[in-house]
Amino acid sequence: MESGQWPGGPPTIIDVARVAKVSRQTVSNALNAPEKLLPETLARVLAVIEELGYQPNRMARSMRTHSTRQIGYRLDPDRSNTASVLQDRFLHALTTAAESAGYLLLLFSAGETRGELTRYADMLRTGSVDGFVLSGIDPGDPRPAWLAQRNASFVCFGSPDTDSTDCLSVDVDGAFGTEVAVDHLVAAGHRNIAFLGWPETSGPGEARLHGWQRAMREHGLTPDRCVRALDTLPDSTRAALDLLERAPTPTAVVAASDTFALGCYAAARQRGLDIGRDLAVVGFDDSPMASLVAPALTTVRQPLEEVGETVIRMLTAELGNQPVTDRHILLKPTLVRRDSA
Amino acid sequence: MESGQWPGGPPTIIDVARVAKVSRQTVSNALNAPEKLLPETLARVLAVIEELGYQPNRMARSMRTHSTRQIGYRLDPDRSNTASVLQDRFLHALTTAAESAGYLLLLFSAGETRGELTRYADMLRTGSVDGFVLSGIDPGDPRPAWLAQRNASFVCFGSPDTDSTDCLSVDVDGAFGTEVAVDHLVAAGHRNIAFLGWPETSGPGEARLHGWQRAMREHGLTPDRCVRALDTLPDSTRAALDLLERAPTPTAVVAASDTFALGCYAAARQRGLDIGRDLAVVGFDDSPMASLVAPALTTVRQPLEEVGETVIRMLTAELGNQPVTDRHILLKPTLVRRDSA
Numbered sequence A, B: 001m002e003s004g005q006w007p008g009g010p011p012t013i014i015d016v017a018r019v020a021k022v023s024r025q026t027v028s029n030a031l032n033a034p035e036k037l038l039p040e041t042l043a044r045v046l047a048v049i050e051e052l053g054y055q056p057n058r059m060a061r062s063m064r065t066h067s068t069r070q071i072g073y074r075l076d077p078d079r080s081n082t083a084s085v086l087q088d089r090f091l092h093a094l095t096t097a098a099e100s101a102g103y104l105l106l107l108f109s110a111g112e113t114r115g116e117l118t119r120y121a122d123m124l125r126t127g128s129v130d131g132f133v134l135s136g137i138d139p140g141d142p143r144p145a146w147l148a149q150r151n152a153s154f155v156c157f158g159s160p161d162t163d164s165t166d167c168l169s170v171d172v173d174g175a176f177g178t179e180v181a182v183d184h185l186v187a188a189g190h191r192n193i194a195f196l197g198w199p200e201t202s203g204p205g206e207a208r209l210h211g212w213q214r215a216m217r218e219h220g221l222t223p224d225r226c227v228r229a230l231d232t233l234p235d236s237t238r239a240a241l242d243l244l245e246r247a248p249t250p251t252a253v254v255a256a257s258d259t260f261a262l263g264c265y266a267a268a269r270q271r272g273l274d275i276g277r278d279l280a281v282v283g284f285d286d287s288p289m290a291s292l293v294a295p296a297l298t299t300v301r302q303p304l305e306e307v308g309e310t311v312i313r314m315l316t317a318e319l320g321n322q323p324v325t326d327r328h329i330l331l332k333p334t335l336v337r338r339d340s341a
Helices: A013-020 A024-032 A039-052 A057-065 A081-100 A116-126 A143-149 A174-187 A203-218 A233-245 A258-271 A304-319 B013-020 B024-032 B039-052 B057-065 B081-100 B116-126 B143-149 B174-187 B203-218 B233-245 B258-271 B304-319
Strands: A070-074 A104-108 A131-134 A154-157 A168-172 A193-197 A226-228 A252-255 A280-284 A298-301 A328-331 A334-336 B070-074 B104-108 B131-134 B154-157 B168-172 B193-197 B226-228 B252-255 B280-284 B298-301 B328-331 B334-336
Touching (some): A013 A039, A024 A039, A081 A304, A193 A233, A193 A258, A226 A233, A258 A280, A304 A328, B168 B304, B174 B252, B193 B258, B233 B252, B233 B258
Parallel strands (some): A070 A131, A193 A226, A252 A280, B070 B104, B070 B131, B154 B168, B193 B226
């Protein structure tokens, strides 16, 4: 929908009702049940619709059927390598699950200057979708509370702030993932296990950090070797070199993403250390490169197919006014064992 | 749309017109311009619509506005690593370009048993979209001719068979990409330049092979060292080992994808050769791993952002009945120079 031609946004059914001096229901009837109106009223409402340039299309459709069979999904603007690969896997899972339930995904991005909430507002106003799936939820993400206030149906992949809204959500237990990684390394005899992760602004990153801390303490070890970096290769390589220079040198690293893990590979290479023999590394995400690097990377894999199915199951239940007993579902990732740890 | 409840598919406007003994235009008027009809006619048509369970939603909308402002896109089922990363980049480019033109992408997959053309048929019948973008075009792909026969608007990313249809298309000149790779290697002093690519069923793969052959001949070299494999790491590693065993050993390999290039890395490692010093490798696609491996991979990058913009520009021109002078656009990829060649 192009809204540029209307300074205050395209006209709504409310505008039509006000100008025609009728109720919203009468405007709706004019479009969907014209036989219920007096001919004069019908003619007046249709004239106002014409005059204002009101486009009843999707709105009228959703009023008639209460369903567009479409779900809105914003492509996550995070373009880091790992995120891109995960997003593609998740998008496939989501599309397939939606189709099985009789829905199609309506994609948008919010890379524009207009602001991301404007896009959600557009889609709600035009009735283009029955509900939304949100991903890439960060701490302080304004979308869940904003959509909840407008009574929109939506499910989050991620963990929205619990104080702002009690919306439906599915997340992967990142802390469980790094706990399993630590367990695996401890079972192989490691005691000096460091952690390499994102700066503190990352929600999923903090969960992965906390899992490492918790598992270390459970094994009677002190989680005091933690370095933070951006998950680019240069930055994570620098951070890994920093870890390797501290005494006592860690014998293993739990990396918060596969890119961080590859930073450890690069740092080990510079120090003449063999990954898998001198330094064990566990990544996170099982990106395509995990099986392509040498040695192949042991890494934590998110069950994105199950996330997609669960998200769609919850959303369609909500749309069908069926009870959703468990409003926050946490799925467990699994360790994919290869040769790096 | 759930069509299971109607044995012959959901009722169409034609069914309504037949049963109500009126023209299609009258059915359309009943929904969109009821003031034009006699009250008895209007009542009869609405009763038939109700009786048949005809859902005029999208159809009515597209009749009123001649536009859904939605474009259908089937997620490519090819799940190879490289394809997944490219698809995500292309999907972003497409979504952004579509939004700038006032359109949204309606996603579907065709992984179901119902058959992929059925999905296109569904969307055409229900009028869910104004047109389609096709990607993952293989030789013999039935979609372009099928859609052209139905007068659907669509643009292909790829090169459909020219004998079956003269549809709008945008493609990346893969042959140009491998030519540039050969030029780069020859300029660095290489003469024994091998090619590692897909089996012959791949359309884009053949273009990349032909570019290598043509450039070799232009430099007075014989393109006789070509090995084909699947672009998985084990298979491409085996194929690269096979190349390295032949005398005289190639000093450089042009790989048809980054995964093939990483197969060369693995093979070189097994033979004790240093990539970049003993063996030069050029990949194709500039996937995220290209900059993460050591040494970083020199590779050919497809201008997917430009492809997305061009596809949307052509489709919206076609939808707006504007002339499209150049119906087949071929965009040039670029060589990203890193350390492997």
